[in-house]
Amino acid sequence: MSFVNGLTIAICTMHREDDLLKCIKSIFRQSVFFDNYSSELIVVDDGALTKEYLDKIERFSSGKCPFIYKKKAKKGLIHSRVEAIRAATYEVVLFLDDDVELEDGYLDCLLQTYSSDQEVVAVGGVNVLQKEGFLGRLIKQIAGLTSRNPGRLSFSGFGGSMSLWALQEETFTSEFLSGCNMSFRLGTIRNIAVPDWLEGYSLGEDLYFSRHASRHGKVLVNPLLRVKHYESPFSRQPSSHTAYSRITNHYNLLRMDHRRSVSKFKIALSGLFLLASSVGKPQILKGYLKGLLWAAVSGS
Missing domain, CATH: 1.10.287 (Helix Hairpins)
Structure with a gap:
Protein backbone atom coordinates (compact mmCIF):
# COMPACT_ATOMS: atom_id res chain seq x y z
CA MET A 1 0.00 0.00 0.00
CA SER A 2 1.18 3.54 -0.81
CA PHE A 3 -0.31 6.24 1.42
CA VAL A 4 -1.74 9.30 -0.36
CA ASN A 5 -1.23 12.56 1.51
CA GLY A 6 -4.57 14.12 0.64
CA LEU A 7 -7.00 15.27 -2.02
CA THR A 8 -7.64 18.52 -3.86
CA ILE A 9 -11.21 18.69 -5.20
CA ALA A 10 -11.41 21.16 -8.08
CA ILE A 11 -14.66 22.32 -9.67
CA CYS A 12 -14.56 24.52 -12.77
CA THR A 13 -17.83 26.42 -13.12
CA MET A 14 -19.61 29.05 -15.19
CA HIS A 15 -23.14 30.37 -14.60
CA ARG A 16 -24.52 27.17 -13.07
CA GLU A 17 -25.21 28.18 -9.48
CA ASP A 18 -27.95 25.61 -8.80
CA ASP A 19 -25.97 22.75 -10.34
CA LEU A 20 -22.81 23.74 -8.50
CA LEU A 21 -24.58 23.77 -5.15
CA LYS A 22 -25.94 20.25 -5.75
CA CYS A 23 -22.43 19.08 -6.61
CA ILE A 24 -20.95 20.59 -3.46
CA LYS A 25 -23.69 19.14 -1.27
CA SER A 26 -22.91 15.67 -2.66
CA ILE A 27 -19.24 16.18 -1.78
CA PHE A 28 -19.87 17.13 1.82
CA ARG A 29 -22.45 14.41 2.38
CA GLN A 30 -19.42 12.09 2.42
CA SER A 31 -18.50 13.27 5.90
CA VAL A 32 -16.54 10.13 6.90
CA PHE A 33 -13.97 10.95 4.21
CA PHE A 34 -13.18 14.33 5.75
CA ASP A 35 -12.54 12.69 9.12
CA ASN A 36 -9.90 10.41 7.60
CA TYR A 37 -8.12 12.48 4.95
CA SER A 38 -6.69 15.96 4.47
CA SER A 39 -8.38 17.82 1.63
CA GLU A 40 -9.33 21.15 0.11
CA LEU A 41 -12.04 22.41 -2.22
CA ILE A 42 -11.12 24.78 -5.06
CA VAL A 43 -13.81 26.46 -7.15
CA VAL A 44 -12.53 28.14 -10.32
CA ASP A 45 -15.15 30.58 -11.58
CA ASP A 46 -15.54 31.59 -15.23
CA GLY A 47 -18.77 33.36 -14.34
CA ALA A 48 -19.83 35.74 -11.58
CA LEU A 49 -20.57 33.99 -8.28
CA THR A 50 -21.76 36.46 -5.64
CA LYS A 51 -20.31 36.94 -2.15
CA GLU A 52 -23.55 35.59 -0.66
CA TYR A 53 -23.23 32.44 -2.75
CA LEU A 54 -19.58 31.96 -1.80
CA ASP A 55 -20.49 32.41 1.87
CA LYS A 56 -22.95 29.54 1.45
CA ILE A 57 -20.17 27.27 0.10
CA GLU A 58 -17.96 28.37 2.97
CA ARG A 59 -20.61 27.24 5.46
CA PHE A 60 -20.85 23.83 3.80
CA SER A 61 -17.07 23.34 3.90
CA SER A 62 -16.59 24.70 7.43
CA GLY A 63 -15.12 22.08 9.74
CA LYS A 64 -14.44 19.71 6.85
CA CYS A 65 -11.85 21.29 4.55
CA PRO A 66 -10.52 24.69 3.40
CA PHE A 67 -12.45 26.39 0.59
CA ILE A 68 -10.45 28.30 -2.04
CA TYR A 69 -12.15 30.52 -4.62
CA LYS A 70 -10.46 31.55 -7.86
CA LYS A 71 -11.99 34.14 -10.17
CA LYS A 72 -10.38 33.59 -13.56
CA ALA A 73 -9.63 36.30 -16.10
CA LYS A 74 -8.81 34.07 -19.08
CA LYS A 75 -11.84 32.21 -20.43
CA GLY A 76 -11.87 28.53 -21.29
CA LEU A 77 -12.12 25.23 -19.43
CA ILE A 78 -8.50 24.20 -19.87
CA HIS A 79 -7.36 27.46 -18.30
CA SER A 80 -9.66 26.71 -15.34
CA ARG A 81 -7.98 23.32 -15.01
CA VAL A 82 -4.54 24.94 -15.05
CA GLU A 83 -5.62 27.53 -12.48
CA ALA A 84 -6.74 24.72 -10.15
CA ILE A 85 -3.46 22.84 -10.68
CA ARG A 86 -1.47 25.92 -9.70
CA ALA A 87 -3.49 26.33 -6.51
CA ALA A 88 -3.54 22.64 -5.54
CA THR A 89 -1.82 21.46 -2.35
CA TYR A 90 -2.31 17.72 -2.25
CA GLU A 91 -0.94 14.72 -4.10
CA VAL A 92 -4.16 13.89 -5.96
CA VAL A 93 -6.33 16.40 -7.85
CA LEU A 94 -9.92 15.44 -8.61
CA PHE A 95 -11.67 17.47 -11.31
CA LEU A 96 -15.46 17.50 -11.15
CA ASP A 97 -17.88 19.13 -13.57
CA ASP A 98 -20.24 21.50 -11.80
CA ASP A 99 -23.28 19.50 -12.97
CA VAL A 100 -22.38 16.15 -11.37
CA GLU A 101 -23.37 14.57 -8.09
CA LEU A 102 -21.15 12.02 -6.35
CA GLU A 103 -22.61 8.79 -5.08
CA ASP A 104 -21.80 7.63 -1.54
CA GLY A 105 -18.26 6.45 -0.87
CA TYR A 106 -16.74 8.05 -3.97
CA LEU A 107 -13.95 10.01 -2.28
CA ASP A 108 -12.80 7.18 0.03
CA CYS A 109 -12.78 4.71 -2.86
CA LEU A 110 -10.82 7.15 -5.03
CA LEU A 111 -7.89 7.51 -2.62
CA GLN A 112 -7.94 3.79 -1.85
CA THR A 113 -7.49 3.14 -5.57
CA TYR A 114 -4.42 5.36 -5.62
CA SER A 115 -3.04 3.89 -2.40
CA SER A 116 -3.21 0.36 -3.81
CA ASP A 117 -0.50 0.98 -6.41
CA GLN A 118 2.18 3.68 -6.62
CA GLU A 119 2.24 3.30 -10.42
CA VAL A 120 -1.34 4.58 -10.71
CA VAL A 121 -1.19 8.20 -11.93
CA ALA A 122 -4.79 8.83 -13.00
CA VAL A 123 -8.18 7.46 -11.93
CA GLY A 124 -11.68 8.13 -13.21
CA GLY A 125 -15.20 6.99 -12.51
CA VAL A 126 -18.39 6.27 -14.43
CA ASN A 127 -21.49 8.29 -15.19
CA VAL A 128 -24.43 6.06 -14.23
CA LEU A 129 -26.79 8.19 -16.32
CA GLN A 130 -24.91 7.44 -19.54
CA LYS A 131 -26.74 4.58 -21.20
CA GLU A 132 -26.82 3.35 -24.76
CA GLY A 133 -28.56 0.43 -26.42
CA PHE A 134 -26.84 -2.37 -28.33
CA LEU A 135 -27.91 -1.04 -31.73
CA GLY A 136 -26.58 2.45 -31.00
CA ARG A 137 -23.23 1.02 -29.87
CA LEU A 138 -23.05 -1.19 -32.96
CA ILE A 139 -23.64 1.72 -35.35
CA LYS A 140 -21.00 3.81 -33.61
CA GLN A 141 -18.53 0.91 -33.64
CA ILE A 142 -18.96 0.42 -37.39
CA ALA A 143 -18.57 4.17 -37.90
CA GLY A 144 -15.35 4.27 -35.90
CA LEU A 145 -16.78 6.29 -33.03
CA THR A 146 -16.43 3.62 -30.35
CA SER A 147 -14.41 0.55 -29.45
CA ARG A 148 -15.51 -2.87 -28.20
CA ASN A 149 -12.92 -2.54 -25.43
CA PRO A 150 -14.15 -0.18 -22.67
CA GLY A 151 -10.63 1.09 -22.02
CA ARG A 152 -9.67 1.89 -25.58
CA LEU A 153 -10.40 4.80 -27.86
CA SER A 154 -11.86 3.94 -31.25
CA PHE A 155 -9.49 3.50 -34.19
CA SER A 156 -10.24 7.10 -35.13
CA GLY A 157 -9.54 8.42 -31.64
CA PHE A 158 -13.05 8.88 -30.21
CA GLY A 159 -14.07 7.87 -26.70
CA GLY A 160 -17.45 6.34 -27.45
CA SER A 161 -16.62 3.18 -25.48
CA MET A 162 -17.35 5.23 -22.36
CA SER A 163 -20.92 3.95 -22.71
CA LEU A 164 -19.61 0.52 -21.62
CA TRP A 165 -18.06 1.72 -18.38
CA ALA A 166 -21.08 1.38 -16.11
CA LEU A 167 -21.41 -2.25 -17.25
CA GLN A 168 -17.97 -3.22 -15.93
CA GLU A 169 -17.52 -4.93 -12.56
CA GLU A 170 -13.76 -4.59 -12.11
CA THR A 171 -11.28 -1.72 -12.29
CA PHE A 172 -9.67 -1.60 -15.74
CA THR A 173 -6.85 0.25 -17.47
CA SER A 174 -7.94 2.92 -19.92
CA GLU A 175 -6.50 5.18 -22.57
CA PHE A 176 -8.74 8.01 -21.42
CA LEU A 177 -10.93 9.35 -18.60
CA SER A 178 -14.19 11.26 -18.57
CA GLY A 179 -13.76 14.97 -17.90
CA CYS A 180 -16.84 15.08 -15.68
CA ASN A 181 -14.92 13.16 -12.97
CA MET A 182 -11.23 12.57 -13.54
CA SER A 183 -8.27 12.69 -11.18
CA PHE A 184 -4.48 12.78 -11.45
CA ARG A 185 -1.40 12.70 -9.30
CA LEU A 186 -0.45 16.35 -9.21
CA GLY A 187 3.15 15.74 -10.22
CA THR A 188 2.13 14.24 -13.57
CA ILE A 189 0.16 17.31 -14.72
CA ARG A 190 1.90 20.15 -12.87
CA ASN A 191 3.59 21.47 -16.01
CA ILE A 192 1.04 20.48 -18.65
CA ALA A 193 1.11 22.76 -21.70
CA VAL A 194 -1.98 24.48 -23.13
CA PRO A 195 -2.16 24.03 -26.93
CA ASP A 196 -3.79 26.81 -28.93
CA TRP A 197 -6.49 24.51 -30.31
CA LEU A 198 -7.85 23.82 -26.81
CA GLU A 199 -8.65 27.47 -26.16
CA GLY A 200 -12.30 28.36 -25.57
CA TYR A 201 -14.74 25.48 -25.05
CA SER A 202 -11.80 23.05 -24.74
CA LEU A 203 -13.69 19.99 -26.02
CA GLY A 204 -11.39 16.96 -25.83
CA GLU A 205 -9.25 18.31 -23.01
CA ASP A 206 -10.02 15.18 -20.96
CA LEU A 207 -8.42 13.03 -23.68
CA TYR A 208 -5.49 15.44 -23.78
CA PHE A 209 -4.96 15.27 -20.00
CA SER A 210 -5.32 11.48 -20.01
CA ARG A 211 -2.78 11.06 -22.79
CA HIS A 212 -0.33 13.31 -20.95
CA ALA A 213 -0.72 11.39 -17.67
CA SER A 214 -0.38 7.98 -19.33
CA ARG A 215 3.26 8.75 -20.11
CA HIS A 216 3.98 8.55 -16.37
CA GLY A 217 2.10 5.43 -15.29
CA LYS A 218 -1.22 3.60 -15.13
CA VAL A 219 -4.56 5.22 -15.99
CA LEU A 220 -7.50 3.39 -14.40
CA VAL A 221 -11.29 3.54 -14.44
CA ASN A 222 -12.95 2.18 -11.29
CA PRO A 223 -16.66 1.40 -11.81
CA LEU A 224 -17.21 1.77 -8.05
CA LEU A 225 -16.56 5.50 -8.52
CA ARG A 226 -20.05 6.51 -9.58
CA VAL A 227 -21.44 9.93 -10.43
CA LYS A 228 -24.61 11.30 -11.93
CA HIS A 229 -23.70 13.70 -14.72
CA TYR A 230 -26.77 15.72 -15.60
CA GLU A 231 -25.17 17.57 -18.53
CA SER A 232 -26.84 20.85 -17.70
CA PRO A 233 -28.00 22.83 -20.76
CA PHE A 234 -26.92 26.09 -19.14
CA SER A 235 -23.70 27.80 -20.21
CA ARG A 236 -22.93 25.53 -23.15
CA GLN A 237 -21.83 26.50 -26.64
CA PRO A 238 -24.40 26.46 -29.47
Missing part, protein backbone atom coordinates in the same frame (compact mmCIF):
# COMPACT_ATOMS: atom_id res chain seq x y z
CA SER A 239 -24.64 23.02 -31.06
CA SER A 240 -22.94 24.12 -34.29
CA HIS A 241 -19.88 25.37 -32.39
CA THR A 242 -19.68 22.17 -30.33
CA ALA A 243 -19.91 20.03 -33.48
CA TYR A 244 -17.16 22.09 -35.12
CA SER A 245 -14.91 21.68 -32.06
CA ARG A 246 -15.63 17.96 -31.95
CA ILE A 247 -14.01 17.60 -35.36
CA THR A 248 -11.17 20.11 -35.13
CA ASN A 249 -10.05 19.20 -31.61
CA HIS A 250 -10.15 15.45 -32.21
CA TYR A 251 -8.28 15.98 -35.45
CA ASN A 252 -5.53 17.76 -33.50
CA LEU A 253 -5.50 14.99 -30.88
CA LEU A 254 -5.05 12.43 -33.66
CA ARG A 255 -2.12 14.34 -35.10
CA MET A 256 -0.41 13.98 -31.70
CA ASP A 257 -0.98 10.20 -31.59
CA HIS A 258 1.13 8.25 -34.05
CA ARG A 259 -0.64 4.97 -33.19
CA ARG A 260 -3.71 6.04 -35.15
CA SER A 261 -4.13 7.11 -38.73
CA VAL A 262 -5.62 10.52 -39.43
CA SER A 263 -7.03 9.08 -42.66
CA LYS A 264 -9.34 6.79 -40.64
CA PHE A 265 -10.85 9.92 -39.16
CA LYS A 266 -12.82 10.30 -42.40
CA ILE A 267 -14.73 7.10 -41.65
CA ALA A 268 -15.75 8.48 -38.27
CA LEU A 269 -16.83 11.73 -39.91
CA SER A 270 -19.19 9.77 -42.14
CA GLY A 271 -20.65 8.19 -39.01
CA LEU A 272 -21.10 11.56 -37.35
CA PHE A 273 -22.92 12.93 -40.39
CA LEU A 274 -25.16 9.85 -40.54
CA LEU A 275 -26.09 10.05 -36.86
CA ALA A 276 -26.76 13.80 -36.99
CA SER A 277 -28.86 13.37 -40.13
CA SER A 278 -30.92 10.56 -38.61
CA VAL A 279 -32.06 12.77 -35.72
CA GLY A 280 -32.59 15.87 -37.84
CA LYS A 281 -30.08 18.29 -36.36
CA PRO A 282 -29.15 20.84 -39.07
CA GLN A 283 -27.07 23.02 -36.73
CA ILE A 284 -24.89 20.04 -35.82
CA LEU A 285 -24.49 19.14 -39.50
CA LYS A 286 -23.47 22.73 -40.20
CA GLY A 287 -20.76 22.51 -37.53
CA TYR A 288 -19.51 19.16 -38.83
CA LEU A 289 -19.31 20.52 -42.37
CA LYS A 290 -17.34 23.55 -41.22
CA GLY A 291 -14.98 21.29 -39.28
CA LEU A 292 -14.53 18.98 -42.25
CA LEU A 293 -13.57 21.92 -44.49
CA TRP A 294 -11.09 23.05 -41.83
CA ALA A 295 -9.52 19.57 -41.66
CA ALA A 296 -9.28 19.42 -45.48
CA VAL A 297 -7.43 22.74 -45.58
CA SER A 298 -5.16 21.79 -42.66
CA GLY A 299 -4.04 18.53 -44.28
CA SER A 300 -2.63 15.59 -42.32
Whole structure:
Protein backbone atom coordinates (compact mmCIF):
# COMPACT_ATOMS: atom_id res chain seq x y z
CA MET A 1 0.00 0.00 0.00
CA SER A 2 1.18 3.54 -0.81
CA PHE A 3 -0.31 6.24 1.42
CA VAL A 4 -1.74 9.30 -0.36
CA ASN A 5 -1.23 12.56 1.51
CA GLY A 6 -4.57 14.12 0.64
CA LEU A 7 -7.00 15.27 -2.02
CA THR A 8 -7.64 18.52 -3.86
CA ILE A 9 -11.21 18.69 -5.20
CA ALA A 10 -11.41 21.16 -8.08
CA ILE A 11 -14.66 22.32 -9.67
CA CYS A 12 -14.56 24.52 -12.77
CA THR A 13 -17.83 26.42 -13.12
CA MET A 14 -19.61 29.05 -15.19
CA HIS A 15 -23.14 30.37 -14.60
CA ARG A 16 -24.52 27.17 -13.07
CA GLU A 17 -25.21 28.18 -9.48
CA ASP A 18 -27.95 25.61 -8.80
CA ASP A 19 -25.97 22.75 -10.34
CA LEU A 20 -22.81 23.74 -8.50
CA LEU A 21 -24.58 23.77 -5.15
CA LYS A 22 -25.94 20.25 -5.75
CA CYS A 23 -22.43 19.08 -6.61
CA ILE A 24 -20.95 20.59 -3.46
CA LYS A 25 -23.69 19.14 -1.27
CA SER A 26 -22.91 15.67 -2.66
CA ILE A 27 -19.24 16.18 -1.78
CA PHE A 28 -19.87 17.13 1.82
CA ARG A 29 -22.45 14.41 2.38
CA GLN A 30 -19.42 12.09 2.42
CA SER A 31 -18.50 13.27 5.90
CA VAL A 32 -16.54 10.13 6.90
CA PHE A 33 -13.97 10.95 4.21
CA PHE A 34 -13.18 14.33 5.75
CA ASP A 35 -12.54 12.69 9.12
CA ASN A 36 -9.90 10.41 7.60
CA TYR A 37 -8.12 12.48 4.95
CA SER A 38 -6.69 15.96 4.47
CA SER A 39 -8.38 17.82 1.63
CA GLU A 40 -9.33 21.15 0.11
CA LEU A 41 -12.04 22.41 -2.22
CA ILE A 42 -11.12 24.78 -5.06
CA VAL A 43 -13.81 26.46 -7.15
CA VAL A 44 -12.53 28.14 -10.32
CA ASP A 45 -15.15 30.58 -11.58
CA ASP A 46 -15.54 31.59 -15.23
CA GLY A 47 -18.77 33.36 -14.34
CA ALA A 48 -19.83 35.74 -11.58
CA LEU A 49 -20.57 33.99 -8.28
CA THR A 50 -21.76 36.46 -5.64
CA LYS A 51 -20.31 36.94 -2.15
CA GLU A 52 -23.55 35.59 -0.66
CA TYR A 53 -23.23 32.44 -2.75
CA LEU A 54 -19.58 31.96 -1.80
CA ASP A 55 -20.49 32.41 1.87
CA LYS A 56 -22.95 29.54 1.45
CA ILE A 57 -20.17 27.27 0.10
CA GLU A 58 -17.96 28.37 2.97
CA ARG A 59 -20.61 27.24 5.46
CA PHE A 60 -20.85 23.83 3.80
CA SER A 61 -17.07 23.34 3.90
CA SER A 62 -16.59 24.70 7.43
CA GLY A 63 -15.12 22.08 9.74
CA LYS A 64 -14.44 19.71 6.85
CA CYS A 65 -11.85 21.29 4.55
CA PRO A 66 -10.52 24.69 3.40
CA PHE A 67 -12.45 26.39 0.59
CA ILE A 68 -10.45 28.30 -2.04
CA TYR A 69 -12.15 30.52 -4.62
CA LYS A 70 -10.46 31.55 -7.86
CA LYS A 71 -11.99 34.14 -10.17
CA LYS A 72 -10.38 33.59 -13.56
CA ALA A 73 -9.63 36.30 -16.10
CA LYS A 74 -8.81 34.07 -19.08
CA LYS A 75 -11.84 32.21 -20.43
CA GLY A 76 -11.87 28.53 -21.29
CA LEU A 77 -12.12 25.23 -19.43
CA ILE A 78 -8.50 24.20 -19.87
CA HIS A 79 -7.36 27.46 -18.30
CA SER A 80 -9.66 26.71 -15.34
CA ARG A 81 -7.98 23.32 -15.01
CA VAL A 82 -4.54 24.94 -15.05
CA GLU A 83 -5.62 27.53 -12.48
CA ALA A 84 -6.74 24.72 -10.15
CA ILE A 85 -3.46 22.84 -10.68
CA ARG A 86 -1.47 25.92 -9.70
CA ALA A 87 -3.49 26.33 -6.51
CA ALA A 88 -3.54 22.64 -5.54
CA THR A 89 -1.82 21.46 -2.35
CA TYR A 90 -2.31 17.72 -2.25
CA GLU A 91 -0.94 14.72 -4.10
CA VAL A 92 -4.16 13.89 -5.96
CA VAL A 93 -6.33 16.40 -7.85
CA LEU A 94 -9.92 15.44 -8.61
CA PHE A 95 -11.67 17.47 -11.31
CA LEU A 96 -15.46 17.50 -11.15
CA ASP A 97 -17.88 19.13 -13.57
CA ASP A 98 -20.24 21.50 -11.80
CA ASP A 99 -23.28 19.50 -12.97
CA VAL A 100 -22.38 16.15 -11.37
CA GLU A 101 -23.37 14.57 -8.09
CA LEU A 102 -21.15 12.02 -6.35
CA GLU A 103 -22.61 8.79 -5.08
CA ASP A 104 -21.80 7.63 -1.54
CA GLY A 105 -18.26 6.45 -0.87
CA TYR A 106 -16.74 8.05 -3.97
CA LEU A 107 -13.95 10.01 -2.28
CA ASP A 108 -12.80 7.18 0.03
CA CYS A 109 -12.78 4.71 -2.86
CA LEU A 110 -10.82 7.15 -5.03
CA LEU A 111 -7.89 7.51 -2.62
CA GLN A 112 -7.94 3.79 -1.85
CA THR A 113 -7.49 3.14 -5.57
CA TYR A 114 -4.42 5.36 -5.62
CA SER A 115 -3.04 3.89 -2.40
CA SER A 116 -3.21 0.36 -3.81
CA ASP A 117 -0.50 0.98 -6.41
CA GLN A 118 2.18 3.68 -6.62
CA GLU A 119 2.24 3.30 -10.42
CA VAL A 120 -1.34 4.58 -10.71
CA VAL A 121 -1.19 8.20 -11.93
CA ALA A 122 -4.79 8.83 -13.00
CA VAL A 123 -8.18 7.46 -11.93
CA GLY A 124 -11.68 8.13 -13.21
CA GLY A 125 -15.20 6.99 -12.51
CA VAL A 126 -18.39 6.27 -14.43
CA ASN A 127 -21.49 8.29 -15.19
CA VAL A 128 -24.43 6.06 -14.23
CA LEU A 129 -26.79 8.19 -16.32
CA GLN A 130 -24.91 7.44 -19.54
CA LYS A 131 -26.74 4.58 -21.20
CA GLU A 132 -26.82 3.35 -24.76
CA GLY A 133 -28.56 0.43 -26.42
CA PHE A 134 -26.84 -2.37 -28.33
CA LEU A 135 -27.91 -1.04 -31.73
CA GLY A 136 -26.58 2.45 -31.00
CA ARG A 137 -23.23 1.02 -29.87
CA LEU A 138 -23.05 -1.19 -32.96
CA ILE A 139 -23.64 1.72 -35.35
CA LYS A 140 -21.00 3.81 -33.61
CA GLN A 141 -18.53 0.91 -33.64
CA ILE A 142 -18.96 0.42 -37.39
CA ALA A 143 -18.57 4.17 -37.90
CA GLY A 144 -15.35 4.27 -35.90
CA LEU A 145 -16.78 6.29 -33.03
CA THR A 146 -16.43 3.62 -30.35
CA SER A 147 -14.41 0.55 -29.45
CA ARG A 148 -15.51 -2.87 -28.20
CA ASN A 149 -12.92 -2.54 -25.43
CA PRO A 150 -14.15 -0.18 -22.67
CA GLY A 151 -10.63 1.09 -22.02
CA ARG A 152 -9.67 1.89 -25.58
CA LEU A 153 -10.40 4.80 -27.86
CA SER A 154 -11.86 3.94 -31.25
CA PHE A 155 -9.49 3.50 -34.19
CA SER A 156 -10.24 7.10 -35.13
CA GLY A 157 -9.54 8.42 -31.64
CA PHE A 158 -13.05 8.88 -30.21
CA GLY A 159 -14.07 7.87 -26.70
CA GLY A 160 -17.45 6.34 -27.45
CA SER A 161 -16.62 3.18 -25.48
CA MET A 162 -17.35 5.23 -22.36
CA SER A 163 -20.92 3.95 -22.71
CA LEU A 164 -19.61 0.52 -21.62
CA TRP A 165 -18.06 1.72 -18.38
CA ALA A 166 -21.08 1.38 -16.11
CA LEU A 167 -21.41 -2.25 -17.25
CA GLN A 168 -17.97 -3.22 -15.93
CA GLU A 169 -17.52 -4.93 -12.56
CA GLU A 170 -13.76 -4.59 -12.11
CA THR A 171 -11.28 -1.72 -12.29
CA PHE A 172 -9.67 -1.60 -15.74
CA THR A 173 -6.85 0.25 -17.47
CA SER A 174 -7.94 2.92 -19.92
CA GLU A 175 -6.50 5.18 -22.57
CA PHE A 176 -8.74 8.01 -21.42
CA LEU A 177 -10.93 9.35 -18.60
CA SER A 178 -14.19 11.26 -18.57
CA GLY A 179 -13.76 14.97 -17.90
CA CYS A 180 -16.84 15.08 -15.68
CA ASN A 181 -14.92 13.16 -12.97
CA MET A 182 -11.23 12.57 -13.54
CA SER A 183 -8.27 12.69 -11.18
CA PHE A 184 -4.48 12.78 -11.45
CA ARG A 185 -1.40 12.70 -9.30
CA LEU A 186 -0.45 16.35 -9.21
CA GLY A 187 3.15 15.74 -10.22
CA THR A 188 2.13 14.24 -13.57
CA ILE A 189 0.16 17.31 -14.72
CA ARG A 190 1.90 20.15 -12.87
CA ASN A 191 3.59 21.47 -16.01
CA ILE A 192 1.04 20.48 -18.65
CA ALA A 193 1.11 22.76 -21.70
CA VAL A 194 -1.98 24.48 -23.13
CA PRO A 195 -2.16 24.03 -26.93
CA ASP A 196 -3.79 26.81 -28.93
CA TRP A 197 -6.49 24.51 -30.31
CA LEU A 198 -7.85 23.82 -26.81
CA GLU A 199 -8.65 27.47 -26.16
CA GLY A 200 -12.30 28.36 -25.57
CA TYR A 201 -14.74 25.48 -25.05
CA SER A 202 -11.80 23.05 -24.74
CA LEU A 203 -13.69 19.99 -26.02
CA GLY A 204 -11.39 16.96 -25.83
CA GLU A 205 -9.25 18.31 -23.01
CA ASP A 206 -10.02 15.18 -20.96
CA LEU A 207 -8.42 13.03 -23.68
CA TYR A 208 -5.49 15.44 -23.78
CA PHE A 209 -4.96 15.27 -20.00
CA SER A 210 -5.32 11.48 -20.01
CA ARG A 211 -2.78 11.06 -22.79
CA HIS A 212 -0.33 13.31 -20.95
CA ALA A 213 -0.72 11.39 -17.67
CA SER A 214 -0.38 7.98 -19.33
CA ARG A 215 3.26 8.75 -20.11
CA HIS A 216 3.98 8.55 -16.37
CA GLY A 217 2.10 5.43 -15.29
CA LYS A 218 -1.22 3.60 -15.13
CA VAL A 219 -4.56 5.22 -15.99
CA LEU A 220 -7.50 3.39 -14.40
CA VAL A 221 -11.29 3.54 -14.44
CA ASN A 222 -12.95 2.18 -11.29
CA PRO A 223 -16.66 1.40 -11.81
CA LEU A 224 -17.21 1.77 -8.05
CA LEU A 225 -16.56 5.50 -8.52
CA ARG A 226 -20.05 6.51 -9.58
CA VAL A 227 -21.44 9.93 -10.43
CA LYS A 228 -24.61 11.30 -11.93
CA HIS A 229 -23.70 13.70 -14.72
CA TYR A 230 -26.77 15.72 -15.60
CA GLU A 231 -25.17 17.57 -18.53
CA SER A 232 -26.84 20.85 -17.70
CA PRO A 233 -28.00 22.83 -20.76
CA PHE A 234 -26.92 26.09 -19.14
CA SER A 235 -23.70 27.80 -20.21
CA ARG A 236 -22.93 25.53 -23.15
CA GLN A 237 -21.83 26.50 -26.64
CA PRO A 238 -24.40 26.46 -29.47
CA SER A 239 -24.64 23.02 -31.06
CA SER A 240 -22.94 24.12 -34.29
CA HIS A 241 -19.88 25.37 -32.39
CA THR A 242 -19.68 22.17 -30.33
CA ALA A 243 -19.91 20.03 -33.48
CA TYR A 244 -17.16 22.09 -35.12
CA SER A 245 -14.91 21.68 -32.06
CA ARG A 246 -15.63 17.96 -31.95
CA ILE A 247 -14.01 17.60 -35.36
CA THR A 248 -11.17 20.11 -35.13
CA ASN A 249 -10.05 19.20 -31.61
CA HIS A 250 -10.15 15.45 -32.21
CA TYR A 251 -8.28 15.98 -35.45
CA ASN A 252 -5.53 17.76 -33.50
CA LEU A 253 -5.50 14.99 -30.88
CA LEU A 254 -5.05 12.43 -33.66
CA ARG A 255 -2.12 14.34 -35.10
CA MET A 256 -0.41 13.98 -31.70
CA ASP A 257 -0.98 10.20 -31.59
CA HIS A 258 1.13 8.25 -34.05
CA ARG A 259 -0.64 4.97 -33.19
CA ARG A 260 -3.71 6.04 -35.15
CA SER A 261 -4.13 7.11 -38.73
CA VAL A 262 -5.62 10.52 -39.43
CA SER A 263 -7.03 9.08 -42.66
CA LYS A 264 -9.34 6.79 -40.64
CA PHE A 265 -10.85 9.92 -39.16
CA LYS A 266 -12.82 10.30 -42.40
CA ILE A 267 -14.73 7.10 -41.65
CA ALA A 268 -15.75 8.48 -38.27
CA LEU A 269 -16.83 11.73 -39.91
CA SER A 270 -19.19 9.77 -42.14
CA GLY A 271 -20.65 8.19 -39.01
CA LEU A 272 -21.10 11.56 -37.35
CA PHE A 273 -22.92 12.93 -40.39
CA LEU A 274 -25.16 9.85 -40.54
CA LEU A 275 -26.09 10.05 -36.86
CA ALA A 276 -26.76 13.80 -36.99
CA SER A 277 -28.86 13.37 -40.13
CA SER A 278 -30.92 10.56 -38.61
CA VAL A 279 -32.06 12.77 -35.72
CA GLY A 280 -32.59 15.87 -37.84
CA LYS A 281 -30.08 18.29 -36.36
CA PRO A 282 -29.15 20.84 -39.07
CA GLN A 283 -27.07 23.02 -36.73
CA ILE A 284 -24.89 20.04 -35.82
CA LEU A 285 -24.49 19.14 -39.50
CA LYS A 286 -23.47 22.73 -40.20
CA GLY A 287 -20.76 22.51 -37.53
CA TYR A 288 -19.51 19.16 -38.83
CA LEU A 289 -19.31 20.52 -42.37
CA LYS A 290 -17.34 23.55 -41.22
CA GLY A 291 -14.98 21.29 -39.28
CA LEU A 292 -14.53 18.98 -42.25
CA LEU A 293 -13.57 21.92 -44.49
CA TRP A 294 -11.09 23.05 -41.83
CA ALA A 295 -9.52 19.57 -41.66
CA ALA A 296 -9.28 19.42 -45.48
CA VAL A 297 -7.43 22.74 -45.58
CA SER A 298 -5.16 21.79 -42.66
CA GLY A 299 -4.04 18.53 -44.28
CA SER A 300 -2.63 15.59 -42.32
